Amino acid sequence: MKFQFENITQLFVMDGHGVFVWTAVLVSLVVMLWLIVKPLADSRAALKDVSGDITRAALTRGDA
């Protein structure tokens, strides 16, 4: 197995096909990152909501 390009620049140029290949890679990575970050952010928000509700309920009862 050997590295197919003479240098890193060639890896990005890919004989003129680099713009297509790297666009595909970049867009895929962004979408995949969203698939991880979105549910994590949703979970955090949901837990924060619940703890907020509990604190508010405690405050109105006046035992906080």
Added chain:
Amino acid sequence: MNRLLNWSPSWQWFHRLGSPRWFYQASGRWLPWLSLLALTLLLTGLVWGLGFAPQDAKQGNSFRIIYLHVPVSFLALAGYYIMAIAGAIGLIWKMKLSYMVMKAAAPVGAALTFLALFTGAVWGKPTWGTYWVWDARVTSMLILLFLYLGILALQYAFHSNEAGNKASAILALVGTANIPIIYKSVDWWYTLHQPATIKLTSAPSMHPDMFAPLLVMIVGFYCFYTVALLLFTRAEILRRERKSVWVRELALGGPAL
């Protein structure tokens, strides 16, 4: 047969799996390992495929898009079956968790279908000479995206309630008819898209040096899909179970789960 299918202790695992709390705790234990595996496989496959696999004799380097296009397309199709099966289990057993998995599968599937179409488009330009064609394969794949978006819209419109869950599950089941059509479209009709390279019934029409990194990417994407599906399901569990004691304890940083 009927006797076998009757309620018995052997069905307990199935109902335990149906408990959102149990699922949240168990998936929390699986996630670190699965994520690590997915990351390792995807990084290995991507570096191997983009930098070390030989280029194609005819297509040159543009063929390297295959290392994303084929795995995301595989999961876009497989993910639809997962969504439909989850919907079916929800309909039959009225399992809450199953509907949550169905809902979670929709955004993941939609994102992967979009990626399949997008990577296909940027591959089409340098090879076919166009970004988009209305051939049977590309069009049936676009219908898959609309099916996923339809499920998302139903869940949103009905606020994921019982009626919304049922409607979504039925739409998901009806849409399964599209999957074999996508798969066989390149054989049934004259399409611009080429027939399948990887088939269950025969050796891949691809040099082993090119196929090895593709296989790594496919396995990597299966792991990634599982991670994304689990994360979306967990978010949905927290949202729907927010009134339950264990979620309230979790929110207050209570007993570690």
Added chain:
Amino acid sequence: MHPLRKQRLQLVILIVVAASVVVGLVAYMLGQNANYFYTPSQIAAGEAPGGVHIRAGGMVVAGSVKRAPDSLDVQFTVTDGTSLLVIKHSGILPDLFDEGEAAIAAGTVDDNLVLQATEVLAKHDEKYTPPEVADAMNQAYERKQKQNQEQYAQ
């Protein structure tokens, strides 16, 4: 299984089967209309409507590509193994367009059964080969052909 669940399972199976049958029937009725292009045989048999924008595809016949020296005009012949179709086009051809490879052209078929194309696309196959392997395969193929010719000459 609980009778109620069994009933629901049957309903689910019914939905899937019914949907598959309906979608399958629609796909079957679409039949030829769902084809992205016509083959040279279909055009020779007069199956493709004349004067209407259609697509035709086939293998580009080796040695058939003629380019005009002073313009982008190009003419080539495609075949599906039985019939031939002459395609005329004015414009840039895709990188993968080559003799012995498949191509699809969009345009109208004139009275002489020549496709006046407004767009030419290259169709590639499902095989992927490294350049060195492809070269080795071509060389082996040429050697074999040469051997056959020599045998034939003797």
